[in-house]
Amino acid sequence: MEYTKYTYMKILLGALLFLTVVISCDDRLEVDPTQSIDQNQALSTEKDVLVTLIGAYDGLQEEETYGGDYMVMSELYGNNDDLFFTGTFEGLSDIWNTETVPTNENARATWIDSYIAINITNNVLSALDKVTSSEETRDRVEGEALFIRSSMYFELVRFYAKTWDDGDNTSNPGVPLVLDPTRNITEADYKARNSVAEVYAQIVGDLERAESLLPEENGIYATKAAAAAILSRVKLMQGATGATPQQQAALADARDAADRAIEYGTNSLADDFQSLWFTYINEQGTSPSEYIFAMQVTTQDGINALNTYFGNTIEEIPGTSGRGDMNVTEDHIARYETGDVRKDFFVEVGGQFFTMKHLDTYGNIPVVRLGEMYLTRAEANFRLGTTVGADPVDDLNMIRERAGLDPLASIASVDVVVEERYLELAFEGSRLHDLKRTRRNSGGVVWNDPKLILPIPQREIDTNKQLTQNDAYL
């Protein structure tokens, strides 16, 4: 081939084409994601804030948090004799055996998911100024976010730190308080643990503000009664056995908060104990009015982790399932008096007994229900010798009579109230905390045994040098 003008033209054209292609393709490298949005645009409008609040409920509903693990861990820690854990999940098995290690997978997952929910609420709270449609809406949004955040902090502090008044609350390490949304990571994000006292103060303050801001009726979302109910739990924990004037004062607050939760009238006690359960199988997902606050499970969203572990497939009841990991012992069933409908609320599978509370695959998860408020008011009134709202024996009898039992004439000792509370709320998540609060042992383990406190997750200790580990795991 000769080098003609034509040849050079061809080369030149080729090179030009080449350059054009290269340059034009560089522009094509700017690609935006299709199903995520930049954090800088995410909270620009009121709608953005409202959907982020829903995201906070979604975070609250995770299996690792109020989806059930908080309740499951409490029951496993506190029921060494009444439950027989036959499951194979190491993390839960170790909790049941009080043999947790810092790498416990449940301790890790629950910590992470609680703080994820907290960060979402912090995002909501940071953008309240975008909620401009009405003051009422802004109050509701703030109240719900504070309710969610303080509920998570309360669960964290009672699982990962020493019990209130087990030593000095102002020096006992609690959990780190994070109150602002995270946008990037700086030195300030490597936080040390706040004291137990600081964490409780934050929780109480948030819940009190939430109760003042929230509406009485709010669908499936948090209400005044819900904030009061959680506050009554916090105060009951601080009130313990009422051994000191401060504890007495806290018991009074617990009593008053429970009384308010009852008096708002948002919720009512179910007539029939059985009707409290099977919310999906029998009620297509509607919670009974007695649920003050519950996690809503649908076929599309949310997992009932209590069902996962406590549940079992019962052929006669379509819609039931579960791993059948939690065998209820015959000793436990013997605790109920003859004639107690709750005694019959167990089902036998292969010679093993399972509670019927968590059989429904898509059952809603009660976080707190009105029955507990009567028992809280009764216990606080009884310990204080008061009758705010009602005589303690009347509150107790409401629960007993609903279970098909004869009313008591009087309460012989606080043990009667505590035992009734155990039987009524069995396997709903309050066991460990009630043992610690009332200074009772779990099986052979003393209430303030450091092993009954979850480890700060090893991944957290490794990542954040500011954190100190709990005593049992040093």
Add this chain to the structure above:
Amino acid sequence: MRRFLLTVFALLMVLFAWAQQRTVTGKVSTVEDGTPLPGVNVVIKGSTNGTVTDAQGNYSLPVDGSNVTLVFSFIGLQTQEVTLGARSTLDMQLNADVTELTEVIVTGYGSQIKQELTGNIARVSGKDVENVPLASVDAALQGKAAGVYVNSQSGKLGQAVSVRVRGTSSISAGSQPLYVVDGMPITTDDQSNMGGQTNPLVDLNPNDIESIEVLKDASAAAIYGSRAANGVILITTKRGKAGKTSVSVNYQTGISEETNRVDFLNSEQYSKLILQAAKYVDDADGVPLDDPDSYTVYAKEGVMSYHSFGDWDTNPKKSYDWQDQAFQKGSYNQGDIQINGGSENTKFFGSIQYLDQEGIIVGNSLSRVSGRLNLDHKASDWLKIGFSMGLTRTYNERLPDDNSFSNPLQSVALLPMTPFTDPETKLPTGTPPGDPNVGLYYNPRISIDYADFVQEGYRNLSNVYAEAGLFAGLTFRTEFGVDILNQNEEGYYQTQTLRDNSSAVNGLGQNYGTFVANYNTNNYFNYKKEWGKFGVDAVLGMQYQQSTSKENFIQGQDFPSNSYKKIASAATKSDGSSSETNFRFNSVFLRTNLKYNSRYLATLSIRRDGSSRFGANSRFGYFPAASVGWIMTEEGFLSDNPTLSFLKLRASYGRVGNAEIDNFPQLGLFIGDAGYAGAAGQRPDQLANPDLKWETTDQFDIGLDFGLFENRLTGEIDYYEKLTSGLLLNVNVPATTGFTSQTRNVGKLENKGVELVLNSNNFTGAFKWTTSFNMSFNKNKVVDIQGQVIEASFFNRVMEGQPVGVYYTVEYAGVDPANGDALFYKNTKNPDGSIDRSTVNASGYSQASRIVAGNPNPDVLAGLTNTLSYGGIDLSIFVNGVFGQQNSTYGMGRYSSANMRFEDNQTVDQLNAWTTPGQITNIPQARFYANNGAQLSSRYVEDGSFVRVRNITLGYNFPSSLRSKLKLDRLRIYGSVLNLLTFTDYKYWDPEVNNDFENDTAQERNIALGNDFYTPPQPRTFLVGINIGF
């Protein structure tokens, strides 16, 4: 006298003329399959007289005299010299060139002769991977190339294979090599939405492959720049050859079985052990053995009696090996037709294959239909055009992931007294209307009968090219390719599977659609020129790739009956979603190969890559490389060495990158998937890092290529160092921020190693024997991760100074002979710096500190192939070995080899559990529901080294006398065995293992290594086949 002389002269002239007129003719073809070879040089030795064979492989050459030697030569084939003698026809069959020095190596945007190569490229011929009963070519590469570690991970069909070229070079980003088929980077990422990872390479028929080149060092790979840190695997498909149209038909069929079984307890042994375990706990608790809340009563009634339908009470010796229910005899059937031919101007290769494989695990099968047409056309003296098209349909009946109760092999956890079928219903145990809770766990067999789980994929791998000769030595080539992957996954779970799928109350259906459109264009100039002793071969070009993945999903439940399996019939559409993601790369590259005096060689290259995966601050990266080579045998001092026929020293240094991370890692993101109870919600999802950039790997390689004894023995030795820095690391952040990690460029790791390749022509006569051997050593070390703790699975960990993914756990110290307690070494530091080797039992477990107890990365890889032939018989034996790695059996061992901690059936070695004071054993006392030794510890770390007789093939080629009667060019029958023998100390099914449920992210795939979790073993496959060519 003069007349006489004239007469003699005339006579001589006549003789001479007669001699001159003598013409030798013949046909040249290949030894292997008798394919005619066009273009072979046929030269009279010592002269320049010669010719080339025509399109049919025929030649005709005038010769003078009888003392003539003909030399037949062709690139890539062994040169042959034959003394003609009195013959006038001489057919020649040429062997592939065993010296390999003259092989043409595909280098990416070009090719080079092996002896002039200055980088390190391992070439695996298509012959080495054809007709091996493995659906994907990556699995067939195992042991074939030095420095390439292939782990098939499990015996499930169509599942992902892990391939590491010169070690793992990343922690959080992908470590699989880049696969390029005919110039086009193809989609190889997992596309599975159900079960373990799948392998899109299954869509490529290995029999269509001409050659596979693995670009290992920086000089070879840097032309792929930011994509090349994990090595590049170039796959070139077969192209047509001019000549008679030849048709090759191949059929092979066979059976397969598991390579190994594990011994579990029978009913008698089981009841002995569980009662022993229960008694211990009851005694300790002070509970009488007959108390209804006692463990003993539970073991008898709640476990053994209940889970045997009461049969155990009367028939305590009746025993079932649940592996019988998990394994089946698999089958393998494969038929191929390949057509090859064309004219000088238009050549074609076409193939069609049907593959049907039944796995060794019940319910697992794979079938594939694939067709390919590759066409090359010379349109004019300056323009060539062509196209390739490969179409495939793959249909895979899949298994759930290893960590599923429905994984068939997990049924070994069921009790030996549990019958396979319910005596009442005659259905698999646990199938409603029988008691669904019988069977300690869900019986996987129910899913085989009452659930479907199918993946069906269509794949189109096509490209077109045009190549123009612009002027002397300068060509321009443009290529455009598409890789379309269209996949549907469908699962239907009938109500009978309820115990496994809690949402299958009235049936559960799931359907995923995946669509990946990946297209690519390469445009480059090539300039080749020689000026005297100086030669240059340069490439300048650009590449643009764009890939979009779309996925949609729908789930439905509440079906009218099990006859309705499509979601159209589901009363509740319980879930659904759609998603999309994409990435783009734009690159410019330049490479120059220089040659002087046929002994001094150099290659320089640079590539500039831009990627949509990185932020505007650091979107572009530059990847240079240089290499030099010196062919010492061309120098005077070595040129006549009788032993050393070839010696080349080469060295390279360069930089490559890795961008194999999720799309959009640089952005701070909110995601809208946080709905609650029917209301839409959003949440923060990712922390921003606008400075994020490539991970870079700097690699140095020095190597020696040699040939001895006229190149009958050739080989390569390489030493390399690969240092990866600015790792794309998922850096842990405090979870109190609401995030757990952020992708940052942090940390360094290195791989250092030695590779050795030897190819020897032991015998070359009628009896031929060739040996090829490769061996490689790699040492992986994490240099710096700034104190990050990165963990995966149970105890895989990334630690500074250690290989990626070491087992970091407490050291098991055996059993206390006094009381049967499991013991662990404390391994804590004493104040004086020494290590406390005292022991603790389970209650003191948390005082024991963790140590590096094993390494899942092998130290040494080796492959040895011996090929022998005599007459029509050929035999090839391929053995490979992987040494120095450990496996973790903790995932299943804590249930199945845990001295009856739970009810699960146990491996037989657990019968050695401690029973009497003073007893020396390594198995702690059986204590039901008490954790006596099932803690995380080195008890569950085992040697995973193995040597495997990977493939043996014995074939017979029928002689031409018979073939010509049948009008066949080739007739061959053969038999082969895959995985005939495995030598290992590993006590579970298969040492070549990694479970398939802990590998959702690239980081897990890099770190969660060597973990066995009831993972199915490799199959042993016996095949017979016939190959016909005409």
